[in-house]
Amino acid sequence: MTLAELVDGPLWTVALSVFVAGVAWRLLVLIGTGWKRDLSHPRSGSLGGAIRGVVGRFLPRQGMAGRLRLHLVAGYLFHLGLFALLFFAAPHVDFYRDRLFGFGWTPLPHWAFVLAAEAAFLGLMLLWLNRVLNPVTRLISESGDHAASVLTFLVMLTGCLALARSHETLRLLHFFVVELFMIYFPFSRLMHSFSFLLSRAAQGAHYGRRGVRV
């Protein structure tokens, strides 16, 4: 078996299995953990609090916006750019159609793809620079945070280098890094892609029941 066959075949199967099973397991554990029963008299609805928790946290609290300006702008640039690239880049849509779902959808036009890529790269670099240059974020960052940033950057970079779709070597390199990313994903901080909804909702529901407006 050649390296190309390994990357395109068994390694992809392993990566996909680890990703799906790992994410499902982590989410089930989170949901299954539950929390201590609140015996206090509910002052307001939990559901409304949960929704407020999920939606309201998309913007920083008043008074914090100035201090979090860099974080906020870079965060949105990166996450929106990456979302657009992941689901609407033409090579990715082809991949979903041919290898995963059997159907595709309209991809981004090239100019929008370039714009999304620029935003994603700019956002990720700013976030990582803020992480290492801001004394507070540097203090609370661990090796796992840096590994997640570097791996995400490598996925994006190898994808960008293979953009011409003219060399099989470059496609395989990108695919290989993506597989490493998928295997690492469930056991890392990257899980926040899914868990942020649960944590925001749980905290929002808790506050909602106690009548706390944040």
Add this chain to the structure above:
Amino acid sequence: MNAYGLLWGLLLALLSTAAQAQNDTPPQSGIWIPNPGADLWKAVRQRGQPEPSTTQVQGLDSNQLINVAGEKFRDWRRERFIRYAAYLLAGVPVVILIFHLLHGAMKLEPSGRKLLRFDLYDRVAHWLLATVFLFLAFTGLLMLFGRFVIVPWLGLDAFSPIASASKEGHNLFGPLFLVALLWVFLRFVARNLPAWRDVVWLLKGGGVLGGEHPSAGFFNGGEKLWFWSLAVFGLLLSLSGLLLDFPSYAPSRELLVLALVVHGAAAVILVAFSFGHIYMGTAGVEGTLEGMRDGTVDANWARQHHDQWYDEMVREGRLEALPEAQENRVDETGTGQLGEGRT
């Protein structure tokens, strides 16, 4: 056809081929029979009076079959530009090495007192520009010298994906350079306005000539020279790069060729200049990197290299000996930081 007919036919064919082969050189004597294809190729290459051609293909110079000026530019680029660029980019590190061997690093005697020099935004803007610049320099130099360095070493098959990856990466990161450049310019321009003391600083070679360290404000003459070089050449680099990124928007091929020349020259000058900047920021002057990493510099470093800025900070009461407890706290975290907002 009999045997005589066949022989005559062969003879005529041979004569015809020989006559065509001699078309490039004028006949010494006799009757010159011009190559019927010569006029066609002259017209194709548009020598002499260019004749307008028409085509249904929409695009820049799509009605031009052979671009003679492009060939000349390519020859110039390969034979002159790349050679002199290589001399410059190899020569500057050698000069820096000789300088370092002769003078050594400028030592710093730590005072234990810190001054906040660059805030978080200064540092993020600087390192963003530095990261993008290094990536673009690496991929750009791969494309410029790859044919002469990588191909003989790894071969064409290996260089092909490297060149393709470099081109794609270079094109995609190019616009980010402009964004970072504008950000750095806006943040640092007020502190880089020229002053007479900068001329004195440059004339004294930053203290190398004459021995005495010349006076300097927040930035010295050398740093300002680097800043304005970066601003001017960086802007030329970005604008020419954008034109090369989107060639279909260029009004003429001549402008694209000019953009290639400007892009290459500005890039080589900036890369050569950056060697000096990186040297001075790391191995050349002790305590400099700390300023751009943690934001703070030692008071002695400030007094030694930026005496007027140091005096200003002292007058404003911004230089204080750190309380021991605070020093310990800083050491524990490893941040070397007094906290944001102490500007």
